[in-house]
Amino acid sequence: MTARLIDGKAFAADLRVRIAREVAALEKRGITPGLAAVLVGDNPASQVYVRSKGRMTQEVGMNSFEHRLSADTPQADLLALIGRLNADSAVNGILVQLPLPRQMDESAVINAIDPAKDVDGFHIQNVGRLATGQKAMVPCTPLGCLMLLRDQMGDLSGKSALVIGRSNIVGKPMAQLLLRDSATVTIAHSRTANLPDLCRQADIIVAAVGQPCFVQGDWIKPGATVIDVGINRAGDRLIGDVDFDTARHVAGAITPVPGGVGPMTIACLLANTLTATARANG
Ligand code: GUN
Secondary structure, eight states: OOOEEOOHHHHHHHHHHHHHHHHHHHHHTTOOOEEEEEEESOOHHHHHHHHHHHHHHHHTTOEEEEEEEOTTOOHHHHHHHHHHHHHOTTOOEEEEOSSOOTTSOHHHHHTTSOGGGBTTOOSHHHHHHHHTTSOOOOOHHHHHHHHHHHHHHSOOTTOEEEEEOOOTTTHHHHHHHHHHTTOEEEEEOTTOSSHHHHHHTOSEEEEOSOOTTOBOGGGSOTTOEEEEOOOEEETTEEEOSBOHHHHTTTOSEEOOSSSSSHHHHHHHHHHHHHHHHHHHTO
16 A cells, blocks of 8 residues: 655645635735744744744735844743733734743743734643633644644544644644544553554554654554654754654555645644634624
8 A cells, every 4th residue: 555645735835825815805804914923042943933934924915023032031021022912903913932941931921922812822721722622722733733634534533543742732732633523532652551552543643752753654554644743853854753664555644744744834823813813803
């Protein structure tokens, strides 16, 4: 068997076209969605992310506001900036790029964002809303994975799903989203026993462990759908958490790295900004 390749790059491009159309429709009502990105310090990976977020925000016709603070900024200054962005009606979405410098309390910073503008879906209110089935801002990477899964499989109800990874950004919200779609969800992590056996029972595997080529082809149930969230640097190449070369002969469908989940994250950030704008404007 050779797995179908799940083209996240094309899916994300299509999603951005649909978002741009909705932004153009809002424009006619005099509304331009605005996304503010806050970058503290000079982490090179974060700089790349924030730059490409800004570019894609403008490409769909939204306003992009960038705020760069030095690594030694006192937390009070960052909280004051967030307060101003919360109060600014031109700003519909706020994201503070993580990780933050060591002197900052990440949860205090995230929870200072107006939950209605929290396009990352990291605010404790949005986490709680997602967990209790209420309308929430949903974290972008798992939202992108869910869109790809629904597109591939249709109804996820009754499917057995294994999420490998328990981070607040990917693993936990991914499990909540799959549960909301009535999948039977198992969360595995670095201490899980018999992981290969758990994998072999899963119709859906979402790998978000941050270890290159961790999931082996012979762990995968033939025909399963495999979503690889991993982005691991190997020299000048990027490789996923799944051993693509063995997995592609067993899986029914699989995301490549790069070009799978990665492009979906920013597209979903724009989708969340549009949702926040629509909710703010009734
Ligand atoms: N750092 C790594 N991933 C993310 C993300 O999705 N959002 C933010 N704000 N920071 C990140």
